[in-house]
Amino acid sequence: xxxxxxxxxxxxxxxxxxxxxxxxxxxxxxxxxxxxxxxxxxxxxxxxxxxxxxxxxxxxxxxxxxxxxxxxxxxxxxxxxxxxxxxxxxxxxxxxxxxxxxxxxxxxxxxxxxxxxxxxxxxxxxxxxxxxxxxxxxxxxxxxxxxxxxxxxxxxxxxxxxxxxxxxxxxxxxxxxxxxxxxxxxxxxxxxxxxxxxxxxxxxxxxxxxxxxxxxxxxxxxxxxxxxxxxxxxxxxxxxxxxxxxxxxxxxxxxxxxxxxxxxxxxxxxxxxxxxxxxxxxxxxxxxxxxxxxxxxxxxxxxxxxxxxxxxxxxxxxxxxxxxxxxxxxxxxxxxxxxxxxxxxxxxxxxxxxxxxxxxxxxxxxxxxxxxxxxxxxxxxxxxxxxxxxxxxxxxxxxxxxxxxxxxxxxxxxxxxxxxxxxxxxxxxxxxxxxxxxxxxxxx
Amino acid sequence: xxxxxxxxxxxxxxxxxxxxxxxxxxxxxxxxxxxxxxxxxxxxxxxxxxxxxxxxxxxxxxxxxxxxxxxxxxx
Numbered sequence: 001x002x003x004x005x006x007x008x009x010x011x012x013x014x015x016x017x018x019x020x021x022x023x024x025x026x027x028x029x030x031x032x033x034x035x036x037x038x039x040x041x042x043x044x045x046x047x048x049x050x051x052x053x054x055x056x057x058x059x060x061x062x063x064x065x066x067x068x069x070x071x072x073x074x075x076x077x078x079x080x081x082x083x084x085x086x087x088x089x090x091x092x093x094x095x096x097x098x099x100x101x102x103x104x105x106x107x108x109x110x111x112x113x114x115x116x117x118x119x120x121x122x123x124x125x126x127x128x129x130x131x132x133x134x135x136x137x138x139x140x141x142x143x144x145x146x147x148x149x150x151x152x153x154x155x156x157x158x159x160x161x162x163x164x165x166x167x168x169x170x171x172x173x174x175x176x177x178x179x180x181x182x183x184x185x186x187x188x189x190x191x192x193x194x195x196x197x198x199x200x201x202x203x204x205x206x207x208x209x210x211x212x213x214x215x216x217x218x219x220x221x222x223x224x225x226x227x228x229x230x231x232x233x234x235x236x237x238x239x240x241x242x243x244x245x246x247x248x249x250x251x252x253x254x255x256x257x258x259x260x261x262x263x264x265x266x267x268x269x270x271x272x273x274x275x276x277x278x279x280x281x282x283x284x285x286x287x288x289x290x291x292x293x294x295x296x297x298x299x300x301x302x303x304x305x306x307x308x309x310x311x312x313x314x315x316x317x318x319x320x321x322x323x324x325x326x327x328x329x330x331x332x333x334x335x336x337x338x339x340x341x342x343x344x345x346x347x348x349x350x351x352x353x354x355x356x357x358x359x360x361x362x363x364x365x366x367x368x369x370x371x372x373x374x375x376x377x378x379x380x381x382x383x384x385x386x387x388x389x390x391x392x393x394x395x396x397x398x399x400x401x402x403x404x405x406x407x408x409x410x411x412x413x414x415x416x417x418x419x420x421x422x423x424x425x426x427x428x429x430x431x432x433x434x435x436x437x438x439x440x441x442x443x444x
Numbered sequence: 445x446x447x448x449x450x451x452x453x454x455x456x457x458x459x460x461x462x463x464x465x466x467x468x469x470x471x472x473x474x475x476x477x478x479x480x481x482x483x484x485x486x487x488x489x490x491x492x493x494x495x496x497x498x499x500x501x502x503x504x505x506x507x508x509x510x511x512x513x514x515x516x517x518x519x
Contacts, residue, residue: 344497351468352461354468358460359456399452404457
């Protein structure tokens, strides 16, 4: 009987995996570390992670407004839930920092916790990383190759590339409005090689476009080292018929007549002996990417750095508030070896910002990449497991960020030397409350 | 958050903190070496300072645990 159940479970897993691969395999992800720019507002970039964090802020404001707009003595529904969350957080903060300091630290620590956990869990919603605007990769590649001063490529004075670079994207249909990352979208990448000239790269790009967008036959070897005949044949293939891209030839000035956005740029092909002024993808499939409208806010290092700086400033502020300029004695001490330790402590204060930043960013970004990759490799089955894991990671990271802020804050308001004499002379509340962190830790 | 949360946060924080200190020491040391041509002196100095900062910060963060288990410095 056990054997039958085991066999049935095994077959079920295989069937589930098979269904996922057939009907729900996501596009091969193009992993982009920086947040994608959705639009520009004056000189500022409006990124998808920023939009997400605003949505989360709006959600939190709406949630707590709804919970508190008609409060009752006997709470129920949303008020009950909000009170339970806040009550729980107050209890935890006071247990670690003591009542007086706990109340002072609570607002910042609880805000950090709720903001981080909401962002982390929002980032797991299905519409994240799934739809957005179309980004034309072809236009970028063509501009980079033909530009006199490329932005991403490094061109030496002798006219050869100093470094190679790759431009990844998908073969996509449609280019207007909001589009979805289509299942089974094929990922392609055009590589520019170190040591080649822009003209050689352009010839190879023509063959690359003809292969992927005009059913032109070319092996990988031929893509890397195409003959002059092959470039000519590929260029002839790009005639705009039957949904194929259209290559624009001639001198740069004449190309203006085509009205193409790329007409201003043009580069002489060493094998065609003509200037290629553009490739018109009108009516053809596109070499592009989906720039998602929503992406987990803390998969962007700028946001985690901002939160780390906020935590750092709050900790330093509380330190000065509690101890005045005496707070600086911890760092600037002329007493023998303590002078050296003080400098290390000062360095350690600043390194905490970096530590805060990369801990949260690393965990959330890695989780996002893991989910995207597994959606492509093994949809349905393993993604579900990883989703569960990421829910846990989202909670843990929010708790770690908030608790470390709290613990460092307690350390900042603590009198210097309390570590060594923690059961001695706590004359003031700050030190007395700070003592609770040891008590709290010891209690566990 | 449960009784395990505070120790967990502490220990997770210490791990990343150590890594950050050492990596920063190496990166800044290498950058300084490249800028001044003293390679590998400043990289070694960077690693040493990174390790020292990691140790001092780590001990500060670990003190509550050392007290909890009775193996840390006592008054």
